[in-house]
Amino acid sequence: MRSQTPTMLCYKWTVFPMFFSNTMSSMNEKIEVNHVEQEEDGNSQMSSTARENTILHDARKATEEEHALSAKQALKDYKPAIFWSMVMSGTILMEAYDSILISSLFAYPSFQKRYGKEISPGSYQITGPWQSALGCGSSIGIIIALAFNGVLVEKYGHRKIIIVSLFFMAAFIFVTVFAKNVEMLFVGQILNGFPWGFFSVIGLIYASEVAPLPLRGFLSAYVMMCWATGQLIAAGVLKAMLNDTTQWAYRLPFAIQWVWIPPIFVLTLLSPDSPYWLVRKGRVEEAEKSLKRLSSKSIHPNIKRKLKLLIHTNELEMKQASEFDDRFKGWKSYVECFKGPNRRRTEIACMSIAGQVLGGNNFAYSPSYFFSQVGLNSTQTYNLNLGITGLAWVGTFVSWFIAGKVGRRKIYITGIFFMTLFLLLIGVLQTPADNNPSVAWAQVGCTFAWVVSFVLTLAPLAYTITSEVSSTRLRSQSIAIGRNAYNLCQLTAQVVEPYFINPGNLGLKGRTGFIWFGTSFLTLIWAIFRLPETKDRTYEELDILFERKVPLTKFASYKLDINDENEIVSEIK
Incomplete structure (x- = not known):
């Protein structure tokens, strides 16, 4: 057996133990690091879950507060x-x-x-x-x-x-x-x-x-x-x-x-900027400041919960659209308005406001030329037109109180029904008016009745429905599409209306009411079968109702259990 030299002994009893010690230390450090990383990952997951639970809890609480808030208290x-x-x-x-x-x-x-x-x-x-x-x-x-x-x-x-x-x-x-x-x-x-x-x-x-x-x-x-x-x-x-x-x-x-x-x-x-827009842009702190500027100091302690509701609504709509970042940017966002649940929402936004034109407002809401064609002089025509403008202002003010008590769907259908009826009467009265000029005043009366029906119902309510029915992330796009649907109808009406009434063209006079009766009647049919009730629903609740394809007759009565943790997200996973 070969003897070990002092150098070899030194290496064996000094260097090797050091190497072994360092190796074990390194292994222990790796184990500790891995353990710490696992703990951090676990804590991160727990932190994320805790955040979601906190947001969900505060969003529920804010929803309850929104429903419990009276109009009088909201004004304050x-x-x-x-x-x-x-x-x-x-x-x-x-x-x-x-x-x-x-x-x-x-x-x-x-x-x-x-x-x-x-x-x-x-x-x-x-x-x-x-x-x-x-x-x-x-x-x-x-x-x-x-x-x-x-x-x-x-x-x-x-x-x-x-x-x-x-x-x-x-x-x-x-x-x-x-x-x-x-x-x-x-x-x-x-x-x-x-x-x-x-x-x-x-x-x-x-x-x-x-x-x-x-x-x-x-x-x-x-x-x-x-x-x-x-x-x-x-x-x-x-x-x-x-x-x-x-x-x-x-x-x-x-x-x-x-x-x-x-x-x-x-x-x-x-x-202040819109808090919803700031949340969509990820500027949460600014959104909180905006919420405070939009409310009195007495409710500032509850602003955090309100903010969580906005955040949760935004996250809910992001989950509803896969590949969100690609589909909601720039012009692609307009395409998204015609996909999935948003297609139904866009249809309602377009038809509810276009119904103003289809309901005959180019004929009956601006009746100066019509009045002149049925025999009224320029002074009478101007005074009646001024009266209609004043009536529109008063009627819109009164409509606020009606909208605060009655559902959107009921008001819209009632309004378009009476507008359709009065357009039919204006057309029917034209035949006797041709032989008896005094009958023209009956047509004037029907026109004023149409205006009252219009300004109490469709005129203000169309804007309310159009703004409520769209998702918050696509609201700018949906309202723009809806308003352009209105403008295209308006542009068409502005071109054809003079040809209907003008004696050098069709010369229909009051019989023009028959044409607008037809378009108004079709709008009435649409409203009965397609217009849901959106009153007293938060935007978060409307997102869920449209995602679940809830029938329009059940929109008002459909129960959402806000205490069920899975209620808000289960339908969109």
Whole structure:
């Protein structure tokens, strides 16, 4: 046996033990690290589960608080939300103002002389084709703007889009005020339509996202109040300029639109962003600050729960769409509006608001030309038209109280039923009116009855339903699609309506009511079989109801057990 040298012994008893010790130490460290990593993974999973449970618990609690909140208490606790919602919706005044301005100016001698054609010595008229073009000009701009609205608003937010639109609005007004010919005026109308397209839906989107559940119907219906107010202001301005024979008879009404741009601009700068939009952008801390700005200090202790409800609603809708990040970006988000449960929601958004046109508003809500064709003089026609505008304002105010007590579905169906009935009566009365001019006043009475039915039901409620029925992540896109459905119907009606009534064309006079009776009746049938009840439902609950394809007759009575942990997510996994 070979003897071991001192060097070998030293290596054996010093180096090897050190190597063994280091190796074991390294192995122990790896085991400890793996153990720590496993503990961290376990803690992370537990932390994630705890977070989900916390969000779910607070979301349930916030849902209970929303349902328990009365309208009176909501008015007290959410005064800032009401104010800022009214500010954003106030932009619609400008579109509403112009909606009756341009058509009314056709009868002004100074406007006719400037932009019309001399048909006899000293007599000027705006030709039929140019009347149609000027009437449709703004609609062209609005339709184009709405196509971009969903993408731009979702990317940059409501406030920034309104501020930029106001800048363009201020510039485009110069074109209409100082238009040298009818072609330039037509271009001005199209250009003004671009900012109006954004104004027409942003206020509605914002109102639907900042309003508490009891006030959601009021603040979305306020859009119709803005329409009526804008038209009432326009009627007053036109009356004041009626005897003015100078160029300012038509320039000043256009120029007045500059007046409300500065206050709306300043208030929009000061307004908070929509908390729903901030949550969708992942800016949760800013969303919490926004919620506090939209409510009184007395409920700030509950803001965390409200925020959790917004977060949970957003996560719920993200789970409903696979490959979310790819399908909800840019223009692809419009395609998503026509897939799965969103297809039904988009249909309702389109039909509920297009029902205003299909229900005959181009004929009965703006009846000046119709009244003149059944034998009323210009003074009677103007006074009746002014009365209808005032009636629309009062009726919209009254509709708030009805909407607070009665379901959306019942109001809509009742309204379209009576509108259909009065259109039929107007048509039937035309035959005796041809032989007895006094019967025309019966047609006027039916027209006023139609207006009452309209302003109490479809006029304000269409905006409420359109804003409620869409998912929060696709709200900008859904409302834009719905409003464009309305605009396309409106554009068609603006083209064909003069041909129905004009004595140089079909000359139907009151029999035009038969045509709109047909479209209104079809809208009634649609509402009976397709329109669900959305009143008193949170957006989270509506997401679940549409995902489960709940029959429309059960929308109002369907029970959601908010205490069941799996209730919210079981249907979308």
